[in-house]
Amino acid sequence: xxxxxxxxxxxxxxxxxxxxxxxxxxxxxxxxxxxxxxxxxxxxxxxxxxxxxxxxxxxxxxxxxxxxxxxxxxxxxxxxxxxxxxxxxxxxxxxxxxxxxxxxxxxxxxxxxxxxxxxxxxxxxxxxxxxxxxxxxxxxxxxxxxxxxxxxxxxxxx
Amino acid sequence: xxxxxxxxxxxxxxxxxxxxxxxxxxxxxxxxxxxxxxxxxxxxxxxxxxxxxxxxxxxxxxxxxxxxxxxxxxxxxxxxxxxxxxxxxxxxxxxxxxxxxxxxxxxxxxxxxxxxxxxxxxxxxxxxxxxxxxxxxxxxxxxxxxxxxxxxxxxxxxxxxxxxxxxxxxxxxxxxxxxxxxxxxxxxxxxxxxxxxxxxxxxxxxxxxxxxxxxxxxxxxxxxxxxxxxxxxxxxxxxxxxxxxxxxxxxxxxxxxxxxxxxxxxxxxxxxxxxxxxxxxxxxxx
Numbered sequence: 001x002x003x004x005x006x007x008x009x010x011x012x013x014x015x016x017x018x019x020x021x022x023x024x025x026x027x028x029x030x031x032x033x034x035x036x037x038x039x040x041x042x043x044x045x046x047x048x049x050x051x052x053x054x055x056x057x058x059x060x061x062x063x064x065x066x067x068x069x070x071x072x073x074x075x076x077x078x079x080x081x082x083x084x085x086x087x088x089x090x091x092x093x094x095x096x097x098x099x100x101x102x103x104x105x106x107x108x109x110x111x112x113x114x115x116x117x118x119x120x121x122x123x124x125x126x127x128x129x130x131x132x133x134x135x136x137x138x139x140x141x142x143x144x145x146x147x148x149x150x151x152x153x154x155x156x157x158x
Numbered sequence: 159x160x161x162x163x164x165x166x167x168x169x170x171x172x173x174x175x176x177x178x179x180x181x182x183x184x185x186x187x188x189x190x191x192x193x194x195x196x197x198x199x200x201x202x203x204x205x206x207x208x209x210x211x212x213x214x215x216x217x218x219x220x221x222x223x224x225x226x227x228x229x230x231x232x233x234x235x236x237x238x239x240x241x242x243x244x245x246x247x248x249x250x251x252x253x254x255x256x257x258x259x260x261x262x263x264x265x266x267x268x269x270x271x272x273x274x275x276x277x278x279x280x281x282x283x284x285x286x287x288x289x290x291x292x293x294x295x296x297x298x299x300x301x302x303x304x305x306x307x308x309x310x311x312x313x314x315x316x317x318x319x320x321x322x323x324x325x326x327x328x329x330x331x332x333x334x335x336x337x338x339x340x341x342x343x344x345x346x347x348x349x350x351x352x353x354x355x356x357x358x359x360x361x362x363x364x365x366x367x368x369x370x371x372x373x374x375x376x377x378x379x380x381x382x383x384x385x386x387x388x389x390x391x392x393x394x395x396x397x398x399x400x401x402x403x404x405x406x407x408x409x410x411x412x413x414x415x416x417x418x419x420x421x422x423x424x425x426x427x428x429x430x431x432x433x434x435x436x437x438x439x440x441x442x443x444x
Contacts, residue, residue: 045192129344
């Protein structure tokens with residue numbers, strides 16, 4: 001199979017890569033670009049562990065081909081903190097212990113970031129519905145919801 | 159395998175028609191990539207239609223709405239005009255998958271994936287939606303219910319692409335609704351579902367109706383007898399009971415892990431009644 005040459009923007013940086021036509025964007029991020037924050041849980045769009053933001057839309061990177069990123073804007077978990085300064089959501093996930101094993105956490109953080117960008121003051125129900133595409137098998141979701149609520153109030157005050 | 163991203167629909171049709179092996183159309187990819195991952199399909203050619211001009215737009219025309227084949231369902235929910243005119247179609251499209259899937263999945267893909275349980279299809283059938291099909295022989299417009307012919311199968315010929323779903327402009331006092339049964343609150347596949355579209359006269363009498371049932375037969379059922387039951391009524395209790403009976407009777411469901419034949423029949427009637435009640439209220443009926 002001939003490779004596909006892709007030119008795209010990832011976390012604000014111009015990036016070029018070659019990928020196979022059937023290679024997912026998740027595999028490109030992890031295996032070709034060393035961006036291993038997005039995780040593969042199911043590989044079929046059910047668990048949300050590979051969540052990224054593609055042109056301002058939250059998507060599962062396992063359901064996007066690497067070739068499709070041509071000319072588009074990709075945001076991954078690696079772009080969330082500014083240097084050593086954590087994003088408020090990351091900080092609140094730590095404070096609320098909203099994670100145990102951590103595999104789902106990058107996906108939850110990206111999905112929560114997208115949620116708060118579109119709805120800065122969500123109700124608990126809106127948070128639960130908004131994060132329904134992210135599965136966590138450790139914490140039982142409550143601490144995650146509290147962390148997102150807390151981050152939302154911090155971000156509104158900022 | 160080759161991946162191409164044509165800029166014109168004619169080029170896309172030509173590439174599909176001229177392909178030797180298995181060709182697949184890629185819009186949102188939420189079905190195609192899962193099927194590729196599972197080894198159910200190994201396309202020799204993937205035609206990404208998202209760069210084709212106009213296919214990523216919802217257009218409001220003199221005749222109604224034209225929803226491009228590459229418009230993600232999330233965008234349907236962000237269109238105030240579409241939501242106002244066709245709330246049932248939008249609520250059905252918004253039930254497909256998670257936020258992540260909503261950002262990619264399309265109603266055209268939902269239709270062409272040809273699952274009997276597809277959420278947007280009963281709503282589109284009830285709405286009388288049409289598909290604009292482009293192929294080697296030119297353009298044709300067909301009712302959406304003629305696209306799926308059985309689970310995973312469509313009537314589209316080699317080289318044909320649905321470029322848009324067309325929804326008519328609404329007469330006054332019209333409303334539609336879609337409801338499904340799933341065992342949890344979201345992120346699941348319909349066990350059975352119902353879409354109802356109604357138009358009323360000034361006194362609240364139903365003058366036009368379309369009723370569709372999903373996940374109860376190999377394809378979505380357009381239940382014409384159910385429409386006849388509603389037309390001429392003010393959706394009184396007797397009409398609703400007859401509607402439920404007709405819809406339950408029209409079902410030809412299977413037994414599977416999600417529901418039994420008996421359960422699907424019963425719930426199809428209940429959902430048809432509730433969807434009709436909601437559509438009636440949206441049409442301004444009291």
